[in-house]
Amino acid sequence: MQPSVAEFYKDKSVFITGATGFLGKALIEKLLRACPGITNIYLLTRPKKGLSPEERLRELWNNRIFERLREKEPDSFKKLRLIAGDILEKDLGISNDDRQELQRCCNIVIHSAACVRFDQKLKFALEMNTKGTLRVLKLAETMKNIEAFLHLSTAYCRCYIDVLEEKLYPPVHDPEKIIHLVDWLDDETLDYLEPKLISSEPNTYSYTKAITENLVAKYTSKFPVTIGRLSIVIAAYKEPIPGWIDNLNGPTGILIGGGKGVIRTMICNENYHADLLPVDMAVNACILLSYFCGLEQSKEVTVCNVTQSRRNPLTWKESLETGRKQINDNPFSLCLWYPGGSIKKYKLHHRIHAFFAHVIPAYLIDLLMILLGKNTFMVKLQKRIAGGLEVFHRYTIKEWCFKNEYFRSLSKRISKEDNEIFYTDTLLFNWDDYIKNYILGAKEFCCNEDLSTLPYARKLNRRLYYLDLAVKVTVILLILYLFYFCCRLFS
Numbered sequence: 069m070q071p072s073v074a075e076f077y078k079d080k081s082v083f084i085t086g087a088t089g090f091l092g093k094a095l096i097e098k099l100l101r102a103c104p105g106i107t108n109i110y111l112l113t114r115p116k117k118g119l120s121p122e123e124r125l126r127e128l129w130n131n132r133i134f135e136r137l138r139e140k141e142p143d144s145f146k147k148l149r150l151i152a153g154d155i156l157e158k159d160l161g162i163s164n165d166d167r168q169e170l171q172r173c174c175n176i177v178i179h180s181a182a183c184v185r186f187d188q189k190l191k192f193a194l195e196m197n198t199k200g201t202l203r204v205l206k207l208a209e210t211m212k213n214i215e216a217f218l219h220l221s222t223a224y225c226r227c228y229i230d231v232l233e234e235k236l237y238p239p240v241h242d243p244e245k246i247i248h249l250v251d252w253l254d255d256e257t258l259d260y261l262e263p264k265l266i267s268s269e270p271n272t273y274s275y276t277k278a279i280t281e282n283l284v285a286k287y288t289s290k291f292p293v294t295i296g297r298l299s300i301v302i303a304a305y306k307e308p309i310p311g312w313i314d315n316l317n318g319p320t321g322i323l324i325g326g327g328k329g330v331i332r333t334m335i336c337n338e339n340y341h342a343d344l345l346p347v348d349m350a351v352n353a354c355i356l357l358s359y360f361c362g363l364e365q366s367k368e369v370t371v372c373n374v375t376q377s378r379r380n381p382l383t384w385k386e387s388l389e390t391g392r393k394q395i396n397d398n399p400f401s402l403c404l405w406y407p408g409g410s411i412k413k414y415k416l417h418h419r420i421h422a423f424f425a426h427v428i429p430a431y432l433i434d435l436l437m438i439l440l441g442k443n444t445f446m447v448k449l450q451k452r453i454a455g456g457l458e459v460f461h462r463y464t465i466k467e468w469c470f471k472n473e474y475f476r477s478l479s480k481r482i483s484k485e486d487n488e489i490f491y492t493d494t495l496l497f498n499w500d501d502y503i504k505n506y507i508l509g510a511k512e513f514c515c516n517e518d519l520s521t522l523p524y525a526r527k528l529n530r531r532l533y534y535l536d537l538a539v540k541v542t543v544i545l546l547i548l549y550l551f552y553f554c555c556r557l558f559s
Contacts (some may be wrong), residue, residue, distance in 0.1 A: 073486050076359050078105030080215075083174045085155060085204055086181035087111035090315050091220075091301060093133050094351045095178065097308050100137055100144040102355075102489050108147055110170060112162075112181070114154045121150045132513065133308055155181045155200035160207060170211060176358050177208045180220040184317065186271040186459045190262045193272035194250050198243055198280045205287050214291045216361035218354060219284045223299040223343065223375050223470050224463065225277040228268050231469045234371045236285050236295075240268045240275075243283040270462045285369040294361040298350055299375040299470065300463075303506040305346035305497050311509025312347070319344065319387075321456060324510055326388075327395040328402070329532070330449070332409030332425040334457050335418045336464040338385030343376050343470065345494070346502070350374060352490040356478045375470040380494040384411065384464055387503070394504045399529035400511060401521045404433075406532035413465075426450050 082099065086092045088111075099106055116124050129138070129145050137144050151170070153161040162170075181204075183196035201219065208217050226237055246265070250258060266275040281295055302320065303313035313320055319342075325331035353374045361370060388411060395407050409425065412418035427450065434444035479492050511517040517525075 070363060072483060073355065073359050073490055074103045074105060076362065077103035077176075077355075079107055080175040081108040081110065081173045082106065082176045082178060082358075083110040083112070083151075083170060083208075085112045085179045085200075086220075088113060088128060089180065090313070090317075091180055091298075091347060091350060091354075093128070093131060093314070094304065094308070094312075094347050095180070095354055096148070097133050097137065098348070098351050098355065100147060101141070101308070104141070104144070106147060108149050108173065110149045110151050110174065112151050112153050112155065112160065115152050121152050125150045131314075133312060133314075136308055155203065156195055158203075160203050162207070167207070167210075170207065172212060174211045175213050176216045176218070176362065177204065177211075177214065178218045178220070178354060178358060179204050180354075182220070182273075182277070184273065186273045187455065188272055189259070190266060190272045190275070191250055191255065191258060193276045194247065197273070197276035198283060199247055201280050202247070202283060205284065209287065209290050211291075215365075216358045217284075217287070217291050217293045218358045218361060219281070219293065219295050220354070221281055221295050221297045222274065222277050223297045223373055224274055224468070225269075225281065225297060227270055227274055227462075227466075227468075229468075231471065232297075232373060233471045234373050234474045236281060236369055236371055237278075239279045239282040241265070241279060243279040246279060271459065281371075288367060288369050292361045292365050292367075294357045294370040294372065296354060296357050297371065297373045297375070297470075299343040299345050299373075301347050301350045302344050303346065303509045304348045305502060307348040309509070311505035311507075312513060313506070313509045314513055316514060318460060320510060320514065322460065323391055323395075323507065324400070324514060325453060326391070326409065327400050327407050327507065327510075329405030329407050331453060331457070333418050333421040334409075334411055334464070335413070335415060335461040336384045336388075336411040337413060337467070338383060338388075338411055340384055340464065340467040341378055342382050342384050342387050342464075343468075344382065344387075345374065345376055346497070349492050349494065352492050353475065353478065356482065356490055356492065360478070360481070370474070372474045373470045373472040374475050375472045376494045377470045377472045379476070380497070380499070382499050386499070390500055390503045391507070394500070394507050396529065398504065398507050398511070398522060399525045400515060401517050401525040401528065402515075403528065403532060405429075406529070406536035408536065422454070426454065 077099070084092060084095065087096060096109055099109060113124060119127065125148055129148070151162060151166050179201060181200060183193055208214055223232060226232055266272055269275040269278060284293055284295060287293055300318055303311050316324065322331060322334065357372055392407065412421060430446040430450035433446040437444045475492070479487050482490065508519060512519060
């Protein structure tokens, strides 16, 4: 009879990279709360100038996500063990004492650290995502009691494949040869070769994630390995706080930008499905994948697409319409303009609209700031938004099919009690309620807006609506007048 998930993690120690990231914080919180018998959670964390490791750990512990644990299980903090190091340094920059402790005590490795910026140069992306992973693998190889190694990848790691199965694909390039190439090649030549090298993928993030999977798979003879390919991870469904989110990546940045009236156009095929996964379900999947990896002790790499895969389907059009409705009911307190705009299917249409709705207003606002003797900011902000939209558009104008039979089987292979704790079924939530909490979470955790300001925000939103309407009517009347004037002039 297999042990429960909590029983499996009892008396075990887990080493986590990327612990201070969005997913990492949620993972730590869930392990401490749902697996109380866990011995230690080792966190690879870069030293921060002016802060000792203990102060850095206390800073992490004071995050809102650990609020419930601080109140009900304060002693669980003692299970967190900071390992000062850096994924970019040789041997991870870990001290000999820390290395020996990990070699002696660590049972499970969850590697989630990665450079998630899509516009990074190949050299840095490879250093972080591929060579960084190799350094973690080499450390895991020396651990005497290792039972499971979970590597977190992305469902968008083979963008040229329309149907992504839960299996390992041959690499476009051998990862170790690419590492060697980048090590000796000068930057100028590498920049010249980069477009050709990564031509199979839309960006360096996807490319490095793809070749790194094959690097990880080479270690299956040394310890059990599972690769979890995550889709687009967004705000929490219910744990530890409904709507909890702490970054502006991907859909969250667009949600906030649209809600504040800054983003008014984007390229998207409205009929394509959005593969979005709440962070608490992604975390539960990570815990379960490590659990089964440790139980099964397979000599073959296990690949799991941690994706929604239309289990609870939502098109981009439905997501944007629901978001617009919920933002009007729960608006942001500080807005540039009334939320509006629309999605475009074609680049030219989008660029024309962006010029009039994004670029011109940005220059007008900065001109006003200059006249008022203030610092300009809007043009710079708009350029960043345009760059972010350009990257995100690649994932909204194409649709992929992610096979996820293994992921969906997880809930069937554990007890009813464990299923209630480590839920992964996306049928559990309603999109309207979820998006409402997502918006409230973005207001509270990303924009630091107290929810008590909602009445004021609604009044402001109504005023912006009438102002927006007045501007539109004025523009239409002006166009009609100019048309009439021109007709009179040439008649």
